[in-house]
Amino acid sequence: KAGVTQTPRYLIKTRGQQVTLSCSPISGHRSVSWYQQTPGQGLQFLFEYFSETQRNKGNFPGRFSGRQFSNSRSEMNVSTLELGDSALYLCASSLARNEQFFGPGTRLTVL
Amino acid sequence: QQQVKQSPQSLIVQKGGISIINCAYENTAFDYFPWYQQFPGKGPALLIAIRPDVSEKKEGRFTISFNKSAKQFSLHIMDSQPGDSATYFCAASNLGGGGNKLTFGTGTQLKVEL
Numbered sequence: 073k074a075g076v077t078q079t080p081r082y083l084i085k086t087r088g089q090q091v092t093l094s095c096s097p098i099s100g101h102r103s104v105s106w107y108q109q110t111p112g113q114g115l116q117f118l119f120e121y122f123s124e125t126q127r128n129k130g131n132f133p134g135r136f137s138g139r140q141f142s143n144s145r146s147e148m149n150v151s152t153l154e155l156g157d158s159a160l161y162l163c164a165s166s167l168a169r170n171e172q173f174f175g176p177g178t179r180l181t182v183l
Numbered sequence: 184q185q186q187v188k189q190s191p192q193s194l195i196v197q198k199g200g201i202s203i204i205n206c207a208y209e210n211t212a213f214d215y216f217p218w219y220q221q222f223p224g225k226g227p228a229l230l231i232a233i234r235p236d237v238s239e240k241k242e243g244r245f246t247i248s249f250n251k252s253a254k255q256f257s258l259h260i261m262d263s264q265p266g267d268s269a270t271y272f273c274a275a276s277n278l279g280g281g282g283n284k285l286t287f288g289t290g291t292q293l294k295v296e297l
Binding site for chain 2: 076103105107114115116117120122127128130162164166170171172173174175176177
């Protein structure tokens with residue numbers, strides 16, 4: 073079974089721009105969660121989608137948003153990028169409420 | 184507010200030794216405690232997980248010990264190997280409360296020396 077895939081793997085943007093990241097979960101998994109990983113703050117939960125509905129949300133500003141499609145694929149969007157948004161963005165999928173499997177991440181650099 | 188505290192920040196162990204990483208949590212609603220291993224440039228990989236109804240779980244060289252009353256859990260890596268050198272994260276979530284939100288510890292960089 074293929075693992076979680078994330079595209080693109082690397083991204084360079086400038087301040088003020090917006091960015092969209094994509095995540096394809098493991099086949100059959102209906103839950104997709106997003107996390108931000110930085111050296112200073114560690115791994116922080118952004119939000120979770122299950123059956124196209126946001127089920128949980130972390131403490132991030134409204135510039136961070138997401139959505140899930142009927143095939144369980146998910147996208148997250150960050151608008152008006154700031155330097156502090158530079159991070160590894162990780163997507164994790166699970167069947168329902170249980171084990172989460174992470175993708176390789178998208179490395180976002182904001183200049 | 185950090186809800187999962189992890190120690191030590193870094194650890195050096197000799198090959199064949201035992202690596203021990205500790206975590207403590209605050210939220211008594213947590214009911215699922217996984218450990219993840221992360222290599223540079225990769226996403227975290229699930230190693231082993233435990234629910235609070237058991238005090239220990241073993242999978243191969245990896246063992247989780249869980250102390251519900253102390254709100255602490257730990258990862259033991261037996262017969263540590265150089266290939267185990269990675270960053271380890273403990274985490275916790277409240278599956279019973281709905282959803283898969285994981286709260287992570289700050290990570291432990293493990294180095295296994297020959």
